[in-house]
Amino acid sequence: MASMRDIKRRKGSIQSTQQITKAMKLVSTVKLQRAKQRAEQSKAYFNCMYETVNSMLAKTGNLNHPYLKAGDSAKKAVVVITSNRGLAGGYNSNIVKLITNGDFQKEDLIIYAIGKKGKDALHRYGYEIARDYSDVIEEPSYMDAMHISQTLLDSFAAGEIGEIYLAYTGFKNTVVHEPKLLKLLPVEPVQTEDNPQETGSKALMNFEPEDDEALDLIIPKYVTSLIYGGLVEAVASENGARMQAMDSATSNAEEMIDHLSLMYNRARQGSITQELTEIIAGANAIS
Amino acid sequence: MADDRNFILKIITPDRVFYEEEVSMVEFNTIEGEVGIYRNHIPMTMIIAPGVLTITNGEEVSEAALHAGFAEVLPDQVTILAEIIEWPGEIDLERAEESMHRAEERIKEHAPGTDMKRAELSLKRAVARIEAVK
Numbered sequence: 080m081a082s083m084r085d086i087k088r089r090k091g092s093i094q095s096t097q098q099i100t101k102a103m104k105l106v107s108t109v110k111l112q113r114a115k116q117r118a119e120q121s122k123a124y125f126n127c128m129y130e131t132v133n134s135m136l137a138k139t140g141n142l143n144h145p146y147l148k149a150g151d152s153a154k155k156a157v158v159v160i161t162s163n164r165g166l167a168g169g170y171n172s173n174i175v176k177l178i179t180n181g182d183f184q185k186e187d188l189i190i191y192a193i194g195k196k197g198k199d200a201l202h203r204y205g206y207e208i209a210r211d212y213s214d215v216i217e218e219p220s221y222m223d224a225m226h227i228s229q230t231l232l233d234s235f236a237a238g239e240i241g242e243i244y245l246a247y248t249g250f251k252n253t254v255v256h257e258p259k260l261l262k263l264l265p266v267e268p269v270q271t272e273d274n275p276q277e278t279g280s281k282a283l284m285n286f287e288p289e290d291d292e293a294l295d296l297i298i299p300k301y302v303t304s305l306i307y308g309g310l311v312e313a314v315a316s317e318n319g320a321r322m323q324a325m326d327s328a329t330s331n332a333e334e335m336i337d338h339l340s341l342m343y344n345r346a347r348q349g350s351i352t353q354e355l356t357e358i359i360a361g362a363n364a365i366s
Numbered sequence: 367m368a369d370d371r372n373f374i375l376k377i378i379t380p381d382r383v384f385y386e387e388e389v390s391m392v393e394f395n396t397i398e399g400e401v402g403i404y405r406n407h408i409p410m411t412m413i414i415a416p417g418v419l420t421i422t423n424g425e426e427v428s429e430a431a432l433h434a435g436f437a438e439v440l441p442d443q444v445t446i447l448a449e450i451i452e453w454p455g456e457i458d459l460e461r462a463e464e465s466m467h468r469a470e471e472r473i474k475e476h477a478p479g480t481d482m483k484r485a486e487l488s489l490k491r492a493v494a495r496i497e498a499v500k
Contacts, residue, residue, distance in 0.1 A: 121381060124378045124380050127378055128447055221380045285410040286411050288398055293411060300449065304380065
């Protein structure tokens with residue numbers, strides 16, 4: 080059995096770890112609240128944007144617009160949103176797995192990393208990292224998203240990349256987060272969920288300027304808003320994941336402390352018994 | 367004020383729902399020119415150019431600086447998806463004037479390597495801000 084001193088030291092160290100995880104949990108809870116609110120506030124914008132773009136595409140049909148066709152290049156750009164800091168459970172590794180286990184060829188991928196953890200991991204696996212926007216994730220702003228989407232669209236227009244994807248963690252609720260891979264470009268209209276009434280009312284939509292030009296202007300905004308939405312949701316998920324991870328770390332520490340307390344008391348009792356036996360034996364020997 | 371000439375105006379930005387109320391008329395700049403919209407406008411999607419957004423609700427008139435985005439017009443509802451929009455109270459007039467002068471100079475000099483489109487856009491934005499305040 081370990082000595083009393085060893086057990087006591089171990090317990091102390093676990094206790095201070097527990098204090099840290101507890102504090103981290105509180106911090107991420109507060110951050111989560113803020114991020115969640117932000118994600119909810121911006122949701123209206125994306126839903127609207129998504130609907131508009133889809134109804135536009137449904138109406139315009141098979142336009143020969145460059146944004147609606149895959150480019151000639153086999154290269155695929157993936158915007159990977161992870162966090163800058165660890166200790167968030169499987170949050171970062173889930174995204175990395177999404178890329179490495181997906182049906183992508185490693186050689187075809189160009190990574191646009193947002194978040195240091197994902198960048199480092201993918202770099203280790205030998206993926207090509209084109210750009211690193213890791214500062215953005217701390218405080219995502221719409222301007223940042225505009226900047227990133229501009230870079231992507233420029234490369235797309237120049238024919239350097241043929242497809243653009245977004246890998247991020249979707250925020251369903253505080254405990255459920257889902258790694259998602261979204262195709263940004265070329266845009267593929269989704270027609271399955273459209274209910275007929277809605278399409279009926281929007282079928283008469285006119286465009287000013289003409290369809291082609293309108294698409295030219297709206298698609299970049301669409302891409303930007305998806306990237307921004309991804310950022311905001313990812314931040315909420317990151318804090319949710321960290322909160323959960325820290326919560327279970329705290330309760331694990333609690334369990335260990337309980338166990339160690341029991342061991343410590345046993346050892347203490349053992350040593351007292353031993354001492355008593357020694358004293359009695361000594362007294363017997365003298366008399 | 368339940369007037370059947372009114373319609374619902376929704377202005378949504380990436381950060382928040384900026385405005386949502388029943389109004390009688392809304393005016394803004396599109397890349398095809400200025401437009402004023404009443405109820406029962408034909409369905410239309412327009413791209414917004416930097417300018418002043420004027421919301422008229424009966425006697426009440428409020429203004430805001432609208433910089434980018436697009437508008438979806440339906441007979442009884444107008445949704446403006448604005449990338450950047452500000453109430454006059456949120457605008458820093460000094461900064462706007464400064465950036466107007468800067469942009470003007472850049473356009474005047476026309477130095478090689480200047481992004482003329484960007485300079486023009488920032489000039490337009492600054493002018494819209496200043497006009498919204500006044």
